[in-house]
Amino acid sequence: MIERVGGGLSALLVLIAATAGPAPAGDLVALSEDGTELLRQPVPEGTGWCVLWHHSVKGFEVSDCYENRSGRMVLVRSHLPDFAAGLDHIPGRGRQVSDGQGGYWILDIDEPVPGNGYILRPGRGNVDHRIAVGDRVVSLSEAAPREKVRIELTEEGG
Template sequence: MVRGGLCALLLILTAGMSMADQLVATHEDGREIARFDVPRGTGWCVLWHHSVEGFEVSDCYENRDGHMVLVQSHLPDFAAGLGHIPGRGTQVSDGEGGYLILNIDEPVPNDAYILRPGLGPVDHRLQVGRKTVSLSAVAPRERVEIALIRNTN
């Protein structure tokens, strides 16, 4: 009887727990490139090297209640194609000659977007915690969808 009661209690406790939402990168044909658990309130970044200047740029996102939100960018220089759009976050110095754009807080439509990873040294990467996957290595110049998939359990 005790064993059955413990099993029932375990089922009740785990029923209220939900698995993490998933950040998934896929090829255009649906083949999966990478999948990461991203619990609500945690984040990830897309990193790449500027095609002309070569320095690393990052756009960082957060899982806010099951939705993908762009929260900040780091831009080491005001190089071609980079810059702050007034009214879209707050630009501050990074203390090393570059700048951060903080508090962007921009929801990504449909919790997904398409990226065409650059070749070679551009090296678009998806970084979640300490894990990094090079999208450029497996899908250079291809349409790659990066999507946050909500867990509905």
């Protein structure tokens, strides 16, 4: 009887795995105001990317990092090297921890982005808004300075 239940459970798990299908894959896409594709990069379930820029006054690099979670764009963490103008941790939105160098990380934000995307207006010059996906880095500031750029997670190939 115990073997039969165990065998039945194993068969059920195999059936569930076979019918569940692959985890949602997506494409990270950045589109300029006129619809020009500035970036299209596959981002499988559980992988992520960061939007990087230099603070306009202090010059240090700031990052907001996202992840594909079941086909949803989710803000997972931010790195802020200083408490400069416009940068702060909002209590109740993730947890703030020291980066050991005078700045801080905000971890466990886990905030889905409404509509799976947002508009960014890349700054010019040394602000240099960029998207980093793995080893690939694309400068939105070079490609579309001061234009509206939509950054979105779409269905793979969509």
